[in-house]
Amino acid sequence: MISDLVDVVAAFISMVAVVVTALFAVRQLRSAQTANHTIVAIELLTRVRSSDEFQEAEDYVINHLAAAYPEPDVSVSDLPLETRRLVSRVALYYNGLGQMLAFAAVDPRLLMSTISYRSRQAWRALEPYILAERARRGETYLSHFEHLVHTATHNPWDTAVRRLKLGRFATYPAALGLADRPKQPAPPRDEEPQPAG
Numbered sequence: 001m002i003s004d005l006v007d008v009v010a011a012f013i014s015m016v017a018v019v020v021t022a023l024f025a026v027r028q029l030r031s032a033q034t035a036n037h038t039i040v041a042i043e044l045l046t047r048v049r050s051s052d053e054f055q056e057a058e059d060y061v062i063n064h065l066a067a068a069y070p071e072p073d074v075s076v077s078d079l080p081l082e083t084r085r086l087v088s089r090v091a092l093y094y095n096g097l098g099q100m101l102a103f104a105a106v107d108p109r110l111l112m113s114t115i116s117y118r119s120r121q122a123w124r125a126l127e128p129y130i131l132a133e134r135a136r137r138g139e140t141y142l143s144h145f146e147h148l149v150h151t152a153t154h155n156p157w158d159t160a161v162r163r164l165k166l167g168r169f170a171t172y173p174a175a176l177g178l179a180d181r182p183k184q185p186a187p188p189r190d191e192e193p194q195p196a197g
Helices: 002-050 052-063 081-102 108-137 143-154 157-164
Strands: none
Touching: 002 052, 002 081, 002 108, 052 081, 052 108, 081 108, 081 143, 108 143, 108 157
8 A cells, every 4th residue: 555655656746746847848949939039139139230242232221222213102122123022021020020929939029129110110111112012912922021110110219228237328419319208306405514714
């Protein structure tokens, strides 16, 4: 009877050990996947975005595309090959980041604190061309890009910065217009003793 009890306890302990080991293995696998996705995101956010090719493409899209190819009803496919390449470089970059966001492959705070403003600028410039392309292809064309910008619109950069608790200087030159925070009162100064006279 005691040996039966010992066998049951041993079997139970073995089962608990197997379950705990399996849980740790799954957790480790998820950690490894997240680390891999984070590396890809950092690669996109640093090397790709800072490349001369991407900078030139983004500048063209934001500052020159609308003047060169006024809408309405000009789709991405209607653009000349070289222009389409520039547009695709920018749109697919942000679409890829949007895919990472949609599939929770990267912490949204990483994206919102780094590309919020720029993705919204690119979307504003490209939206008419993307919508015209969707009229041909269907509404899923560059939908992850739109998801990224929608998220960025509802999580603006200044909000992201506050959530991350990034350090900020107390004041900025007034000409910069960075008065997005209430001014902190100056700390009280100690009175210096007056010289005896």
